[in-house]
Amino acid sequence: MNTRPNFPQPLDIADHDALWQWIQRHYRAEGEWRTLWLNGLPLGRLNLQWHEQIVKDWQGGLEIRADGLALNADNWLAMGDSLQYMAAKWSRSGLLKGWRNECFDVFDTEGKPLFVLERAAFRPLGLQSHAVHVNGLACADEQWQFWIGRRSPYKAVAPDKLDNLVGGGITAGESALEALVRESQEEAGLPSDLFCHAETVSRLHSVRSVPRGLHDEILHVFDVVLPPGFEPENQDGEVASFSLFTVADLTAAMHKDLLMDDSLLVTLDAFRRFGLLLPDHPLTQWLRSRQVGGQ
Numbered sequence: 001m002n003t004r005p006n007f008p009q010p011l012d013i014a015d016h017d018a019l020w021q022w023i024q025r026h027y028r029a030e031g032e033w034r035t036l037w038l039n040g041l042p043l044g045r046l047n048l049q050w051h052e053q054i055v056k057d058w059q060g061g062l063e064i065r066a067d068g069l070a071l072n073a074d075n076w077l078a079m080g081d082s083l084q085y086m087a088a089k090w091s092r093s094g095l096l097k098g099w100r101n102e103c104f105d106v107f108d109t110e111g112k113p114l115f116v117l118e119r120a121a122f123r124p125l126g127l128q129s130h131a132v133h134v135n136g137l138a139c140a141d142e143q144w145q146f147w148i149g150r151r152s153p154y155k156a157v158a159p160d161k162l163d164n165l166v167g168g169g170i171t172a173g174e175s176a177l178e179a180l181v182r183e184s185q186e187e188a189g190l191p192s193d194l195f196c197h198a199e200t201v202s203r204l205h206s207v208r209s210v211p212r213g214l215h216d217e218i219l220h221v222f223d224v225v226l227p228p229g230f231e232p233e234n235q236d237g238e239v240a241s242f243s244l245f246t247v248a249d250l251t252a253a254m255h256k257d258l259l260m261d262d263s264l265l266v267t268l269d270a271f272r273r274f275g276l277l278l279p280d281h282p283l284t285q286w287l288r289s290r291q292v293g294g295q
Contacts, residue, residue: 035068080115136165
């Protein structure tokens with residue numbers, strides 16, 4: 001059996017057009033956004049609500065600029081501590097939802113980690129986070145198919161939505177490969193030896209407005225071909241079930257808006273790489289534009 005996924009023909013033009021319309025509706029940052037400067041670096045983006053809340057609650061150096069808001073602290077450790085204190089205050093008051101007691105790294109524009117911060121604060125501040133996503137593939141019934149997870153009905157965000165085989169945030173101090181192995185075991189029970197030679201196949205820049213603020217995330221994408229007969233099994237209670245989807249079934253699910261937004265983006269990028277999208281269609285060109293680092 002060919003171990004590289006192979007698909008016979010691209011989607012038809014009607015599918016391309018409909019999915020392109022979906023992307024244009026979902027992947028945009030609506031409203032007025034102001035730059036958040038931290039110790040002189042433009043690291044976040046704020047809507048008016050969070051801009052005003054920071055002006056009210058920030059206890060360090062603050063400058064309101066024409067293009068945004070500048071916060072200053074003695075050093076990056078102090079900056080992280082002050083932002084964490086402010087975010088915790090928001091959480092206690094009920095203003096900030098989804099506190100996880102889990103921190104992400106905040107990086108500078110060159111990719112150097114500056115400080116850590118509770119992940120729930122990233123959307124309000126418009127800070128860029130990082131996550132891993134895994135396209136799970138298997139050859140079944142003589143055709144290549146995608147393993148898709150259904151999120152638990154008890155998830156706080158998007159319960160029951162369809163998701164990639166694996167998807168999760170890269171926590172503070174963790175590499176993409178370390179997050180890949182951890183999340184794959186927790187979410188799908190995948191053995192670590194599946195990733196002995198794992199390489200990132202795409203890095204996608206996902207930006208869109210969300211109820212909490214701005215979603216700005218780099219998605220580190222991996223493909224994994226699961227052995228014949230292997231079935232993923234969730235270990236942490238966050239996934240209700242896994243199912244194999246043909247390309248036709250998965251495309252139909254996309255049309256019905258059944259997938260998580262970033263999972264749909266990751267899946268469409270896989271479609272692009274596997275020749276299921278027409279090279280000159282605007283959808284394909286937009287997906288190329290979302291690539292980070294020349295992937």
